[in-house]
Every structure is written in structure tokens, then in C-alpha cells.
Amino acid sequence: MKEILRAHIEEIVQLTDDEFARVLPHFIPKTFKKHQIVVHQDDLVKYNFFILKGLMKSARITSDGKEHIMQFAMENWWITDLEAFHNGTNSKFTIDCLEDTTTYVITLESKLKLCQELPKMEHFFHVKTTAGYIALQKRVLCFISSKAQDRYHNLLEQDPMLIQRVPKVMIASFLGVSRETLSRFTP
């Protein structure tokens, strides 16, 4: 539990027992059930979620009533609407659980305070955000340079487990194609 969080942070920055003791109180453990919604589209976003076990997704419903999946997050990943979380604006996305999920969550206030108290932690979050930036950039590159079929095969290589844990409708939504089109690639 707390060991997982510590190990996750220490992949980036080393912490003394004392330092980790100051970090931990900022994180609140929360568990959710499958199908439970943790952020509603157009609502405020209280938390950034670190997933210990389980699977969540963030998705936007557009005016035509269709759901577009922005992100999946599994064990050791973070998920939130980063823009809304940081700016205190309304969420562009709904975030919900595809499986029963246990998390640590942190508020913006806690995060800012933690970063001021412990510059190491600002470095940690900075590195994490950079990794997210790089992942998004790869996804954009896929969109501008590959056709749907190649994007699917690319995802298969990149995240083979995801395909198994998530129904294909959602994979299609994540890739920006219709379910039927995705079907054409997978005999």
C-alpha cells in the first residue's frame, strides 16, 4: 500500500524515512467500485488519482452524444483532468472505473504545499508530467502519420494488456475510429 507509493516515488527521487513520513499524510487512500464515477464532466476536479490497483478511464461526451476516451490508467499510473485540476476550471472529462479500483489521491493544495516543502517532490511531479507529455506526443505523432490500422497495431505492441482488460468499443474510441472499423483489422 504505502510501500507501493514510496517505491513509485523512489523510481525518480530518493527519500529518507523522515522525508517519506512528511510526504505520506498528503495522500488520501480511496477505493471505488466498478462503474463508479470519480469525476463528472463539467464539475470541478478535486483530486489527482494515483492507481494502486484497478483501471480507470477519462472520456468526454461531445454534443453529438458520443464518448471519446482520452486516457486509460492502470496500476502505477496517474489520472485526472490536469487542466481543470490545476486551474480550478470545470472538467472536460468524466473519469470512471472499469474495474474495482484502489487509489491514493492528492488535492491541489496538498500538492503545492508538498512541492514547496520538499523540492524533491516538485522534481518528481515534473518528471512525471514530462513523461506524460512524451506519451501524448507519441500519440499525436500516430494520428498525423499513421492510418487507423497502424495506430491499432502500434497500441497492441505498446500496451498488450490493455487490449485484454478493455472492451474493443473503448479501444476504438481511444484510437478515434468507429467500432466497426476496428473490427475490420482484427480477424
Next chain:
Amino acid sequence: MKEILRAHIEEIVQLTDDEFARVLPHFIPKTFKKHQIVVHQDDLVKYNFFILKGLMKSARITSDGKEHIMQFAMENWWITDLEAFHNGTNSKFTIDCLEDTTTYVITLESKLKLCQELPKMEHFFHVKTTAGYIALQKRVLCFISSKAQDRYHNLLEQDPMLIQRVPKVMIASFLGVSRETLSRFTP
């Protein structure tokens, strides 16, 4: 010149004269001519570029010989291949100048040292990376939820000046559509 850099940083964190005097030496002024290449695809990436004046782009040539534009960067924007810059790997992109361009550049070593010396600067870069993450997320959302025409009109609203400074072939490449398709939207 240095005033622009300082103002840019102070949009995020306040600096004393003394602090800025410690920041400035880490930045190297460099000027480039139109069409000049500052990062070659598959080479190492020495710098992160902060643009004082001018316009650059980063783009990847895929195996079919086509150029796919990842990013444009104008005044007060940063540009580099962030993944290659941070990991010391080979660049996925070529970065070149669409206009004569004057910049401040910073090496990874300087950036890391600066962040250690002045936690404020780590916060500054963290905020900048977060902004980049949010921008990329919007772009991904466009790809999964809009058709080409809507993506174009969205870009028109978002960055009207860009359309004027950049040929449409490149706008098309940035949007991930052919030049001819883009032509169909612009009567």
C-alpha cells in the same frame, strides 16, 4: 532581449535581481537563418530552444518520405524534442526555422543544475511542461472527436496568426490531412 526572458519567467515565478543574475548565465543566445536546421532527425539534441523572435517547426520524416509536423513555435514558446533532450536519445524530429529566428537555448546540464540551485526554476519548468501537456491533450481530443474540417476551424480560432505566417501545406501536415483535403475547406 534578456528582459524578454525575465518577463517570460516572471509570468510564473517572481525573481529578485540577484536570482535572475544567477539564472541568465545558463542561457546561451543563438540566432538562425530561415531554412536553417537546428536539430537533425536521428541526431542528439543539445538544446531546448526559447524563441525570442521568429518561427520554428519540428517535424518527422517517415519511411514513406512524408513530412509530419509535430509542432510550430513562435515568440515566447519553447521547442525541442523533449524525449531526446531529456533521455539523451536520438531525435525523432528535425527542427528548423521558417523565418530568421533569435533564441535563448539551454542545455540539459544547465537546466538540471539551475533547478537544483533554484527550486523556483524547477517550478517554472514544471508549469511550462504542464501547459504543454494540456495543449497536447487538446490536440489529441481534436483528433479523436472531430473531423478534419473541424480541426482546421478549431486551429483557425486558436491560432489565427499561425495560418498567416505558415504555408497551408504545413498547416495540413500539422492537422494530419493532405494538402488537397485542406484545400476543400478553404473557399
Next chain:
DNA sequence: GGAAATACAGGACAATTGTCACAGATATGA
């Protein structure tokens, strides 16, 4: 266990986009 919801595949047709070819307009550089 059984009803209801969800997941998946496939066919037929329409809409969107890519490709190729050609032509005129504009910018660029010696």
C-alpha cells in the same frame, strides 16, 4: 437460473479523405 445488458462480427451503402495529374499564382534568389 434466467432476463437484460453488453460485446462483437459482418454486410451494404454513404461520406470522407487520399492520390495523381494539371495549371496558374506567388515568392525567392542569382
Next chain:
DNA sequence: TCATATCTGTGACAATTGTCCTGTATTTCC
């Protein structure tokens, strides 16, 4: 200034993808 790139628009056709539909497993939940 003039020759040469580069940029842009357009039409015809092919390829890709979306939409609507039907039918069948499979899962979920009381």
C-alpha cells in the same frame, strides 16, 4: 529582372472510414 522554386486550387478516381443494420455470443446482476 528573370528564371526557378514553391504554393495553391481543382477535378477524377481510389481507398478508407462511418453509419445503419442484423444476428449471435457472452457477461452481468437480481
